[in-house]
Structures are given as structure tokens and as C-alpha cells.
Amino acid sequence: MHFTKKLGIGAVAAAMSLSLAGTAQAVDLQFFFPVAVGGKAADTIEALTSEYAAAHPDVKIDAVYAGSYQNTVTKALTAARGGQPPQLSVILSVDMFTLIEEDAIVAFDDLIKTDEDKAWLKAFYPAFMENSQTGGKTYGIPFQRSTPVMYWNKEAFKKAGLDPNTPPATWKELVEFGKKLTVKDASGNVTQWGVRIPSSGFPYWLFQGLTTENDVILANSDGNKTNFADPKVIEALQYLVDLSAKHKVMAPGIIEWGATPKAFFEGESAIMWTSTGNLTNVRTNAPFDFGVAMLPANKRRGAPTGGGNFYIFKDSTDDQKAASLDFIKWITAPKQAAKWSIATGYVAPRADAWETAEMKAYVADFPPALVARNQLEYAVAELSTYQNQRITSIFNDGLEAAITGKSSPEEAMNDAQQKADKILKDYR
Amino acid sequence: MGPTAKRTWIQAWLFLSPAMILLIAFTHYPAAVTLFHSFFSTPRGKRPAKFVGLENYQTLIADDTFWIVLVNNLWYALVTIPLSIGIAIAMALWVDSKLKGRSFVRMAYFTPTVLPLIAVANIWMFFYTPGFGLIDQIRGAFGFAQQNWLGDPESALNAVIVVTIWKEAGFFMIFYLAALQTIPASLREAAAIEGAGRWYFFRRITFPLLMPTTLFVSVNAIINSFRLVDHIFIMTEGGPDNASSLLLFYIYETAFRFWDTAYASTLTVVLLLILFAVAIGQFLLLDKRVHYR
Numbered sequence: 001m002h003f004t005k006k007l008g009i010g011a012v013a014a015a016m017s018l019s020l021a022g023t024a025q026a027v028d029l030q031f032f033f034p035v036a037v038g039g040k041a042a043d044t045i046e047a048l049t050s051e052y053a054a055a056h057p058d059v060k061i062d063a064v065y066a067g068s069y070q071n072t073v074t075k076a077l078t079a080a081r082g083g084q085p086p087q088l089s090v091i092l093s094v095d096m097f098t099l100i101e102e103d104a105i106v107a108f109d110d111l112i113k114t115d116e117d118k119a120w121l122k123a124f125y126p127a128f129m130e131n132s133q134t135g136g137k138t139y140g141i142p143f144q145r146s147t148p149v150m151y152w153n154k155e156a157f158k159k160a161g162l163d164p165n166t167p168p169a170t171w172k173e174l175v176e177f178g179k180k181l182t183v184k185d186a187s188g189n190v191t192q193w194g195v196r197i198p199s200s201g202f203p204y205w206l207f208q209g210l211t212t213e214n215d216v217i218l219a220n221s222d223g224n225k226t227n228f229a230d231p232k233v234i235e236a237l238q239y240l241v242d243l244s245a246k247h248k249v250m251a252p253g254i255i256e257w258g259a260t261p262k263a264f265f266e267g268e269s270a271i272m273w274t275s276t277g278n279l280t281n282v283r284t285n286a287p288f289d290f291g292v293a294m295l296p297a298n299k300r301r302g303a304p305t306g307g308g309n310f311y312i313f314k315d316s317t318d319d320q321k322a323a324s325l326d327f328i329k330w331i332t333a334p335k336q337a338a339k340w341s342i343a344t345g346y347v348a349p350r351a352d353a354w355e356t357a358e359m360k361a362y363v364a365d366f367p368p369a370l371v372a373r374n375q376l377e378y379a380v381a382e383l384s385t386y387q388n389q390r391i392t393s394i395f396n397d398g399l400e401a402a403i404t405g406k407s408s409p410e411e412a413m414n415d416a417q418q419k420a421d422k423i424l425k426d427y428r
Numbered sequence: 429m430g431p432t433a434k435r436t437w438i439q440a441w442l443f444l445s446p447a448m449i450l451l452i453a454f455t456h457y458p459a460a461v462t463l464f465h466s467f468f469s470t471p472r473g474k475r476p477a478k479f480v481g482l483e484n485y486q487t488l489i490a491d492d493t494f495w496i497v498l499v500n501n502l503w504y505a506l507v508t509i510p511l512s513i514g515i516a517i518a519m520a521l522w523v524d525s526k527l528k529g530r531s532f533v534r535m536a537y538f539t540p541t542v543l544p545l546i547a548v549a550n551i552w553m554f555f556y557t558p559g560f561g562l563i564d565q566i567r568g569a570f571g572f573a574q575q576n577w578l579g580d581p582e583s584a585l586n587a588v589i590v591v592t593i594w595k596e597a598g599f600f601m602i603f604y605l606a607a608l609q610t611i612p613a614s615l616r617e618a619a620a621i622e623g624a625g626r627w628y629f630f631r632r633i634t635f636p637l638l639m640p641t642t643l644f645v646s647v648n649a650i651i652n653s654f655r656l657v658d659h660i661f662i663m664t665e666g667g668p669d670n671a672s673s674l675l676l677f678y679i680y681e682t683a684f685r686f687w688d689t690a691y692a693s694t695l696t697v698v699l700l701l702i703l704f705a706v707a708i709g710q711f712l713l714l715d716k717r718v719h720y721r
Contacts, residue, residue, distance in 0.1 A: 074684045098687065103473030189573045193559075200579070201665050251558055254579030254668045259557050268559040390686040397493075400668035404581045 027323040029061045032089035034072035034308060036144075036277065044343040052330055059323050069308060073098070076313070080104045085313040088324040093131035093309040094384035094392070096139050097223040101386060105311045107137040111325050120329060123350045127305055130381035134221060140309030141328050142349035143340075146277045147303045147372045147379055148209055150296070154289040156181055156192065156270035167293040168271070171213070171239060174296050178249030181270040194249035196269035197240065198257040203399040204383055204392055205306060206273050209295045210236040212302030212380050218395075223385040224427040228395060229417035237402050237409035239298075245405065253404055261285070275306060276372035279345030283366070292368035294375045301378040307346065338362075347372045385420075386427045394419045459700060465693040477690065484694040494695070496670045497678045500585055504592075504674060505653035512593045513645055516600035517638070521630075523601070524608045534605070541599040549659035552591045553578075556663075578664050581671035588672050591659055596652060600645045607641040608634070639718045646714070650706055654699060675699055 031049065035041045042065055049063040066072040069092045076089045077098075085104060099105045112118060121138060128142035154164035160180040168174040178194025185191050197206050204218075211218055216232035219225065227233060243250040257274075264272045265285055273295065282290060295303050310328045312321055330336065337353035340346065342362045348354060354363070354373065363369050385391045398416035401407040407415070466484050471477040488494055523534045540548065555562040556577040564574055577587040611634065619629045657677040660666060666673030666681070673681075679699065683692035 070685070077687065078684075101472050102687070187571045189568070189571070200667065251574065251576060252580075253558075253576035255576075256553075256557065256579070258553075263557075263559060266560050387686065390688070393681070393685070396667070397669045400581075404579070404668045404671075406581055406669060 027059050027319050029059065029088065029320060029323055029327065030086040031061055031063045031327075032066040032072055032076050032086045033063060034066055034069045034090060034144075036069055036307075040280070041144075041344050044340055048331055048336055048340065052327055056326075059327070061327065077102060077104060080313060080315065083315065085315050087316045087320045088310060088312050088328065090144055090308040091311055093128075093140055093142070093145070093305070093307065094382050094388050096131065096134065096309070096384060097386045098388050099311060100134070100139060104313055104315075105139055106314050106321065107139050108141065108312070108325070109137050111312065111321055117329075123352060124332075125349060125351065125376050127376040127379040128349050130221070131305060131384055132309055134223060140311055141332060143308060143310050143332060144344075144346050145305055145307040145309075145349055146275045146346055147305055147375050148206055148273055148295060149276050149303075149371050149375065150271060150273050150293045151264060151282055152271045152291045152293065153264065153267070153286075154291055156267065156288075160270070164289070165291070167291055168296050170296050171298045174271075175243070175247050175249060178243070178247065178271070182249050190251075192267055193251050193269045194271060195243060196250060196255060196260060196263060196272040197243070198255045198260045198272075198274065199399065199403055200254050200256045200258075202257075202392070202396060203254075203403065204395050205304060207236070207240060207399055208304040208383055209273065209302065210240055210298075212304060212378075213295065213298040213300060215299040215302075217380060218383045219381075219385050221381070223388075224424050226385060226391065226395075226417060226420045226424065228398065228420060229414045234409045234413050237399065237413060241402055241405075241409060244403075254400060276347060277307070277345050279369065279372075280343070281345075283368075292371045294371060294378070301375075303375050303379050304382040305376070305379050306382055341369075345369070347376070385424060387423050390423060391420050394423075462693045462696050462700070465690055466697050468690055470688050470690040472687070480690075484691055487691060488694055488698070493670055493673075493678065497673045497675055500671070500673060501654065501675045503585065504589060505650065507586075507589050508592045508596065508653050509646065509649040512596040513600060513642065513649060515593065515597040516645070517604055519597060519601045520604035520608055524605055537598045537601055539598065540595045541602075543595075545595065545656065545658040546662060548591060548595055549662035552659070553663055556587055578672075579668060581668050584664050584668060584672040588660060588663060591663070592652075592656055595656075596649065600649070603641050603645055604638060607638050611637050643710075643714050643718050647707070647710060650710070651703070654703060
């Protein structure tokens with residue numbers, strides 16, 4: 001069946017190339033992409049794909065907007081199970097192990113032949129490659145990648161008697177500044193919180209900022225072991241819980257991600273942690289002067305990386321795989337990466353993209369764009385394991401239990417580690 | 429069998445077949461396949477599914493999350509069904525009587541039903557947002573402190589329940605309104621002559637006559653209490669710590685986030701059994717009290 005299908009496609013392609021007389025064999029590619037930060041990203045991706053298609057008339061790319069990251073991986077895997085996967089897709093970098101286990105993707109090492117290609121693979125930031133490689137092979141190419149950063153309201157700092165140009169640099173300062181920045185009205189109700197670290201949906205991501213700063217990693221690079229019950233993880237969680245419970249500088253309970261930029265614009269919080277992918281949004285909408293800084297340090301500086309990689313799907317012809325690789329090489333090349341980064345705030349994934357004239361002009365005009373890139377030096381792999389969605393969900397449940405005061409940080413993390421062990425023992 | 433009988437027989441099958449084919453293709457066959465899959469492990473890439481017997485059911489019994497979700501769902505059903513039906517009856521009686529701007533009020537009550545649940549959830553998200561959300565703005569004016577409705581495990585499920593009732597009551601109201609208008613006016617006149625009070629009239633005349641509608645509405649309400657999860661995706665994603673997760677949401681998560689289709693099948697079997705038991709119970713118990721004319 002499969003062979004005949006290929007024969008059929010070959011015959012059609014041959015007929016087409018005959019009728020088009022002279023053009024090389026045409027290749028059709030289907031490309032799924034997610035959008036996590038608003039409409040501009042979709043426009044930019046579509047503009048880039050049409051630009052590529054215009055320069056390569058033998059390749060036809062069908063760029064399909066597939067919803068959130070979550071929807072995209074669901075659609076791509078469902079399609080792959082049905083035998084009709086897209087040829088390439090941008091999917092969360094942390095879903096790598098899931099895609100490997102489903103036998104849905106190919107390693108880039110198997111497609112790459114020339115030395116030039118090998119050099120291309122080496123040019124990406126190592127911090128981003130941590131979530132792209134396992135077992136000595138590269139499965140994903142960084143594209144829509146980010147790190148979390150800290151935004152602060154300079155006017156609120158001035159009002160609180162703080163230097164508007166100095167953000168908190170350590171955990172201790174975050175609490176001290178937070179206390180000065182928390183404002184109450186006459187009846188004792190808070191009108192402005194000092195800090196906002198959102199925790200709905202995927203609390204593990206920003207929490208991983210805290211664990212990294214406390215010098216502990218959450219999972220090994222083989223994706224089969226987690227360290228949730230490490231005392232340093234528990235300590236970091238205690239700190240996060242204390243921000244609300246003990247120091248009272250952050251609102252209690254689960255804090256909504258989506259409403260976080262708005263809360264910042266409304267002056268409801270003086271400091272917020274969120275993705276650098278929100279940079280353009282904040283720049284356009286904040287009605288006051290704001291600053292962007294790396295996350296504060298404790299034992300060290302640190303942050304997880306985040307966002308999506310390019311993957312090439314297995315169930316395609318060799319021509320399609322070659323064409324996909326060529327497209328990925330083109331769109332991650334300095335000029336295109338710079339264009340993408342300027343339009344969205346995502347971190348251009350290669351050092352040479354930051355050397356382009358466009359990027360230099362952008363950064364000179366808007367220095368906060370550099371913060372996330374500079375933070376890469378301290379960044380670590382985002383939590384990623386086999387059965388990633390399930391493990392992350394267990395971890396998130398534990399974090400939420402501690403944040404809402406249902407369990408102590410220690411109970412919650414021990415419980416999460418036990419549950420994770422039960423699932424991951426099959427992969428060791 | 430004579431030719432006439434045979435023709436009747438063929439006709440009967442022809443009339444039956446469209447509904448039957450749809451029912452078998454989209455209800456009975458999937459249910460049977462689901463039951464079958466629940467005895468196998470999940471196939472992943474190169475590892476095919478293998479027969480595991482009752483292992484998935486053992487996992488289910490030991491799964492804390494499943495029990496939390498089940499209890500959540502029972503609470504959700506227990507609160508949403510009577511409240512949305514009660515409010516629907518009250519609203520129907522209100523808009524059935526002769527008041528000014530009657531059709532405007534009817535439309536206002538019905539509007540939530542027309543909106544997609546995803547849009548409704550987004551609107552309510554804004555109501556619930558701590559600090560600058562609508563509810564906190566109003567509470568703030570009276571000097572109350574901020575309240576994190578969706579972020580507190582104590583209130584998250586109830587906050588979601590309020591949205592469901594708001595959405596459901598208007599829908600059920602329409603059925604009651606239609607039923608009220610079929611009650612003959614002569615009954616009310618007779619009751620007035622006999623000197624029956626309004627509450628007495630409602631209890632002895634109106635409510636019994638509404639029973640067929642109540643049965644219909646309650647069947648719908650029960651199905652909805654296991655079916656409506658769209659707003660959970662938007663508002664809480666089942667959090668915090670599964671406090672607002674419902675059975676169908678957990679099934680979706682297991683199947684399409686964790687890709688554990690075998691375990692999701694097992695959960696689905698449980699859902700089917702619950703609905704089956706409820707449907708049987710409903711017809712055995714309620715049908716006796718329903719008087720059709």
C-alpha cells in the first residue's frame with residue numbers, strides 16, 4: 001500500500017515535471033506552526049514562507065496555523081498516527097522525547113551530509129540546543145525560543161523611594177523591594193502588589209527560574225529521571241510560597257498568566273515575571289516607563305529556556321525531507337532570524353543573527369531586547385522528560401498544591417517525585 | 429410471510445436504517461471499541477499494544493486524580509442540575525406573566541445560551557480576575573479585599589459551576605416557557621373561583637403539568653453535567669491541583685496530552701457506566717411521576 005502510494009505520487013510528480021517542462025521535480029510541504037503570543041507572529045511566519053516559496057518555485061509550502069503549542073502537538077501527532085503527518089512543524093522543544101517515543105520524527109544528523117551543514121548545526125546557542133539533543137543526536141532546531149525575564153515599573157519604583165534604574169538582583173532584594181512596592185489603601189486592602197509570578201497552567205516554567213537560581217536541575221538529559229524532591233527544589237518552592245504567605249508581597253493563590261501583562265499595565269503589580277515573548281506587547285502597551293532585567297540570583301543566576309523547535313517528520317519522501325531541511329536552514333539564517341526576532345521579541349537562536357545590521361539597529365534603539373539573549377549564558381534546559389506532558393502535569397499539581405497551601409512544599413514535592421518515578425521507571 | 433407483510437417489513441427497516449446506521453457508527457461501535465481498548469496497553473511508536481487484562485482498571489482504582497475528578501464531577505452535577513432547573517422555572521414563570529418589555533427580558537435570559545461556551549468563559553475570566561476584574565471592582569467599592577476565585581482550590585470549582593448555571597438556566601427556561609403556554613387558562617380561572625392561592629396553584633397544578641418537561645430537561649442537564657468542559661480549558665485547566673477538573677476534561681488530558689489512549693479508554697468506560705446507570709435510574713424513578721396528556 002505504502003509503496004504503491006509512493007509510486008502514485010512519483011507518477012504524478014513525473015507527469016507534472018513533464019508538463020512544466022524544464023522545472024525540477026515539485027515538492028509539496030505541509031508546515032504546522034503554533035502561535036503563543038498574539039497575531040503578529042502568524043503574519044511574520046506567513047510572510048517568511050511566501051518569501052521562501054517565491055525564491056524556490058519548485059517547492060510549495062502550505063503553512064498551517066495550528067493553534068496553541070498544545071493544539072499543534074496534538075494535531076501533528078494525531079495526523080502522524082493517521083499516516084498523514086505534516087512534513088515539518090514547530091512544536092515545543094520539551095515535547096522532543098514524546099515525538100521520539102512516538103517514532104514520529106527524524107534526527108537531523110541523518111539528513112545532514114556536508115561539512116557546511118555540520119557547521120550550521122553548531123552555530124545555535126548551546127543553551128537552546130540542550131532541549132534539542134539527546135543520546136548524541138539533534139532532533140530539533142531552535143526557532144521560536146525564549147527565556148523568562150523580569151519587567152519592572154519605573155514610576156512605581158520612584159513612588160516607593162527606590163532607584164528606578166536598579167531592579168532587585170537577588171532573592172533577598174526581591175523581598176525587600178517587594179515590601180516597599182506593596183501599597184495598601186485606608187482599609188488595609190492591597191492596591192498594588194510588589195511582585196507577580198504567574199502560576200496558572202504551567203507554573204513549572206517560572207518556578208524553574210527559581211530552582212536554577214538555587215543551583216539544582218529538575219531532570220537529567222536522558223529524560224528519564226527527575227529531581228523534584230531535592231532539598232534545593234523544596235527550598236525554592238518555600239521561597240515562592242513565602243512571597244505570598246510570609247512576606248505578603250505577592251497575591252495569594254494561583255496567579256493567571258494571561259492577565260499578567262494587563263495587571264502590570266494597570267499598576268496592579270510593580271514587578272512581573274513573564275516570557276521575553278511579551279516584550280513587544282509591553283513596549284506597545286505599558287503607559288509608563290519600564291525596565292527589563294534578568295531574573296534575580298540566589299546561589300547563582302539562572303533561567304530555563306522555553307518555546308518551540310523545528311521538527312522534521314519521518315513519514316515523508318526523501319525529497320520532502322531534503323526540502324524541509326533546506327527551508328529550516330533558510331528561515332533560521334541570520335537575516336530571517338533577525339526579522340523574526342524583531343517582530344516578536346523571541347530570541348534569535350544564533351549568535352550571527354545578532355550581528356546583522358537590522359538587529360544592531362533594533363538593539364541600539366531598544367536595549368531591553370538584549371536581556372533575554374544575555375541571560376542565555378546562565379540558562380539551562382527546560383524541564384523535559386519521556387511522557388513529558390504527564391510528568392510536567394504531576395509536577396504542576398504539586399506546585400499548585402503548595403502555592404494554594406493545601407500541602408507543605410516538602411510533602412508536595414515528595415509526592416510528585418514518587419509519582420514521576422512510577423512512570424519513568426520504564427525508561428531507565 | 430405474504431407480500432404485503434414483507435413490504436411493510438422492508439419499509440420498516442428502511443425507515444429505521446438512517447437513524448440506526450448513525451447510531452451504530454457513532455455510538456455503539458465506538459463504545460464497543462473503547463471497551464475493547466481498555467484491556468490493552470497504549471501503543472507507542474515501535475511498541476504495539478499488548479493485552480494487559482484488568483491492569484488499566486487496577487491503575488484507575490489506585491489513581492488519586494481519578495477519585496478527585498469523580499468527586500468533583502458528582503458535586504458539579506449535584507449543584508448545577510437542581511439550581512439551573514430551579515432558576516429556569518422561576519425565570520419562565522416571570523417572563524410568562526404579563527410584564528412590560530417581556531420579550532426583551534426573555535431575550536436577555538436566553539442570550540447566554542446563544543454564546544459559545546469558550547466566549548462565555550473568556551467573559552467570566554475577566555469578571556473573576558483578582559484586583560481589576562469586575563467582581564473585585566464592585567467588592568472593592570464596598571471595602572472588601574481582593575479574592576482570587578479561580579486560583580483558590582476552595583472556590584475554583586464553584587466559580588466554574590456559576591458559569592455553567594448562568595449558561596444552562598436560559599436554555600432550560602425556553603422549554604418551560606413553551607410548556608407553561610400550553611397550560612389552559614381555564615384551570616387558572618377555576619382555581620381563582622375556588623380561592624386557591626398562587627403557591628397552592630403552582631404546587632398542585634402548574635408543577636405537575638410541567639413534569640414531562642422536567643424529565644426532558646433533567647435528562648439534558650445530567651448529560652450536560654458530564655459533557656460541558658469547554659470553559660475549564662479556558663478558565664482553570666482543571667487547576668489548582670485538579671480542584672476544578674471534571675471527568676471528561678481528565679479523559680481529554682489523558683488521551684490527547686499524555687497520549688495514554690488505553691487509560692483514556694478505561695476512563696471513558698467508567699463515564700459510560702455512570703451515564704448508563706443514571707439513565708436507567710431516571711426512567712425507573714421519574715417516569716412514574718410524569719403524567720402525559
